[in-house]
Amino acid sequence: MLQDSKKKRTYDAIVIGSGASGGWAAKELCEKGLKTLVLERGRDVKHVQDYPTASKAPWQFEFRGTVPIDQRMDYQNLKRVSADSLHWNIKDEEQPFVEEKPFRWFRGYHVGGKSLLWARQTQRWSDMDFEGPVRDGFAVDWPIRYKDLEPWYTHVEKFAGIAGNKDGLPELPDSEVMPAFEMSCIESHFKESLKKNYGDTRHLINARCAHLTDPQPIHIEQGRSKCQNQNMCRRGCNFGGYFSSNASTLPWAMKTGNMTLRPDAVVHSIIYDEEKQKATGVRIIDAHTKEMIEFYADIVFVNASTFNSNAILLNSTSGRFPNGLGNDNGLMGKYISWHNYRGKANAQFEGFADKVTSGRNPSNAYIPRFRNLRKQETDFLRGYAIGIGGGRWMGPDTQGIGLSLTENLLNPKHGLWSISSWMMGECVPVEENHLRLHPELKDKYGIPQIVMSCDWTENDDKMVADYVEQSKEMFEKAGFINITAEDTHSPPGSDIHEMGGVRMGHDPETSLLNEWNQLHQCKNVFVTDGACMTSTGTQNPTLTFMALTARAANYAVDEMKKRNL
Numbered sequence: 411m412l413q414d415s416k417k418k419r420t421y422d423a424i425v426i427g428s429g430a431s432g433g434w435a436a437k438e439l440c441e442k443g444l445k446t447l448v449l450e451r452g453r454d455v456k457h458v459q460d461y462p463t464a465s466k467a468p469w470q471f472e473f474r475g476t477v478p479i480d481q482r483m484d485y486q487n488l489k490r491v492s493a494d495s496l497h498w499n500i501k502d503e504e505q506p507f508v509e510e511k512p513f514r515w516f517r518g519y520h521v522g523g524k525s526l527l528w529a530r531q532t533q534r535w536s537d538m539d540f541e542g543p544v545r546d547g548f549a550v551d552w553p554i555r556y557k558d559l560e561p562w563y564t565h566v567e568k569f570a571g572i573a574g575n576k577d578g579l580p581e582l583p584d585s586e587v588m589p590a591f592e593m594s595c596i597e598s599h600f601k602e603s604l605k606k607n608y609g610d611t612r613h614l615i616n617a618r619c620a621h622l623t624d625p626q627p628i629h630i631e632q633g634r635s636k637c638q639n640q641n642m643c644r645r646g647c648n649f650g651g652y653f654s655s656n657a658s659t660l661p662w663a664m665k666t667g668n669m670t671l672r673p674d675a676v677v678h679s680i681i682y683d684e685e686k687q688k689a690t691g692v693r694i695i696d697a698h699t700k701e702m703i704e705f706y707a708d709i710v711f712v713n714a715s716t717f718n719s720n721a722i723l724l725n726s727t728s729g730r731f732p733n734g735l736g737n738d739n740g741l742m743g744k745y746i747s748w749h750n751y752r753g754k755a756n757a758q759f760e761g762f763a764d765k766v767t768s769g770r771n772p773s774n775a776y777i778p779r780f781r782n783l784r785k786q787e788t789d790f791l792r793g794y795a796i797g798i799g800g801g802r803w804m805g806p807d808t809q810g811i812g813l814s815l816t817e818n819l820l821n822p823k824h825g826l827w828s829i830s831s832w833m834m835g836e837c838v839p840v841e842e843n844h845l846r847l848h849p850e851l852k853d854k855y856g857i858p859q860i861v862m863s864c865d866w867t868e869n870d871d872k873m874v875a876d877y878v879e880q881s882k883e884m885f886e887k888a889g890f891i892n893i894t895a896e897d898t899h900s901p902p903g904s905d906i907h908e909m910g911g912v913r914m915g916h917d918p919e920t921s922l923l924n925e926w927n928q929l930h931q932c933k934n935v936f937v938t939d940g941a942c943m944t945s946t947g948t949q950n951p952t953l954t955f956m957a958l959t960a961r962a963a964n965y966a967v968d969e970m971k972k973r974n975l
Contacts, residue, residue, distance in 0.1 A: 421447040424707040429523025431939040431959040432713035433655030438963035440668040452519030454673040457656040461646030510863040512901040522656040530620045531950035539947040550915040553925035562957040570653040574618030582778040588624040590616035596800035603888035617776035620653035641770040679726040695855040716940035720911040736929035744844040749907040750835030755881035757890035758826040767801035774799045779948045790872035792836040795948040800829035833877040909943035927962040934975045
């Protein structure tokens with residue numbers, strides 16, 4: 411009986427997490443014939459039927475979408491709580507953590523994870539990014555270069571569907587794209603101004619994004635259709651117009667007959683067999699019964715999102731690995747990094763009085779990184795990209811009293827054209843920025859709480875100052891007025907791009923993973939989410955996570971066939 415029970419809990423592969431990278435691991439492994447168990451700590455979410463606010467009109471929400479104060483009290487870690495996406499938020503008591511320093515941690519505990527919440531921006535890395543650490547002397551050298559990932563970027567992009575242009579920029583290699591969303595006239599004006607004033611050193615392009623503007627047969631086969639420009643993406647998209655695990659990779663994996671999905675499975679740790687000298691499975695806590703259950707597999711993919719992937723590995727202790735699975739060098743959980751979004755800028759323009767914004771654009775324009783690309787030219791390391799959005803909308807005029815106020819509110823008029831920008835800076839990983847497990851405090855599942863100890867560095871401060879200065883200069887040269895640019899001093903983590911802690915590298919003494927995302931000391935465990943990142947680049951990172959995952963999964967299957975795992 412015990413043997414039968416264990417057999418029913420045995421698979422070829424286990425994937426921890428069902429978000430963007432976990433979905434890709436499931437797809438690739440299942441397509442190659444591996445019986446794969448996907449573990450998700452949150453509830454099940456089925457595409458379309460579990461998007462309760464999709465396409466809902468404002469007047470269909472109680473309180474017009476405002477969340478009452480008493481309901482907000484359970485979400486203190488979130489900077490914004492909105493009724494249209496409240497169903498994706500987790501309550502603070504679900505997973506308490508210790509903030510040694512302020513950190514805003516966003517999570518997606520449901521099937522699909524943050525692939526239902528992401529900004530859908532998909533810019534490739536270049537060798538300028540992969541070579542950054544060795545060139546600038548921080549972190550460690552990446553064990554891969556652009557050529558290693560290029561075919562996997564293409565593989566992921568064709569399946570996911572990316573809108574954008576072929577821009578021909580060496581700092582931002584071209585993607586496999588379908589037509590881009592149109593720029594507004596103020597964005598086009600700004601693009602021409604950059605070209606006039608900065609030549610080939612600064613470019614405004616359409617940000618590449620995971621939206622279907624011209625669905626191909628592979629997307630129709632997934633059951634997805636063209637983006638409807640509703641701009642309600644964070645609610646879940648009934649059309650599958652943007653890429654998510656729920657609309658794309660998970661159903662694709664499921665139809666192979668090789669995937670088993672288990673939601674409400676909070677992963678406790680990975681099981682290590684000291685005789686076999688490899689991982690043999692995963693321990694979970696059932697979210698409802700609190701029962702601990704063990705599942706077994708030949709390979710394990712860790713895609714629980716950066717901080718939880720670190721925490722799971724740190725909690726996977728054994729006689730061989732008393733400090734966490736594969737953590738011989740004690741670096742696991744260290745060199746945590748993220749993106750610097752502290753800088754914001756806004757301006758207005760008095761031109762184009764005969765034009766207005768029509769419709770909605772689910773993407774934005776984008777200035778790729780232009781600082782320290784080929785040589786060190788500033789007093790800070792690395793650089794930043796800039797997001798750009800502009801339009802002209804009607805706004806209520808609250809001037810006046812009595813009848814004049816009523817008249818103004820009932821007859822809104824178009825204001826000036828406005829434009830905004832936000833920085834996406836590369837945070838240099840430092841050892842002091844880390845997470846660890848608390849020796850005593852546990853969450854409601856009996857799992858040690860995460861202690862977060864991360865802060866900005868002088869390099870980040872200097873980068874923000876440069877962004878503020880450059881934003882003002884670029885806006886002034888474009889003829890904009892009412893220019894404001896500031897350092898918001900938001901805490902780390904405010905824009906969810908956390909990375910690192912289980913970094914890739916050549917040397918087991920200074921890194922945790924090899925060039926195939928395998929733990930140096932436990933080759934049948936692969937880490938392919940944000941935890942694996944050696945440095946952060948300036949690009950939104952999810953596309954790179956997905957490409958790394960597809961590459962590692964195919965390598966894992968080949969190694970299994972060779973009986974190397």
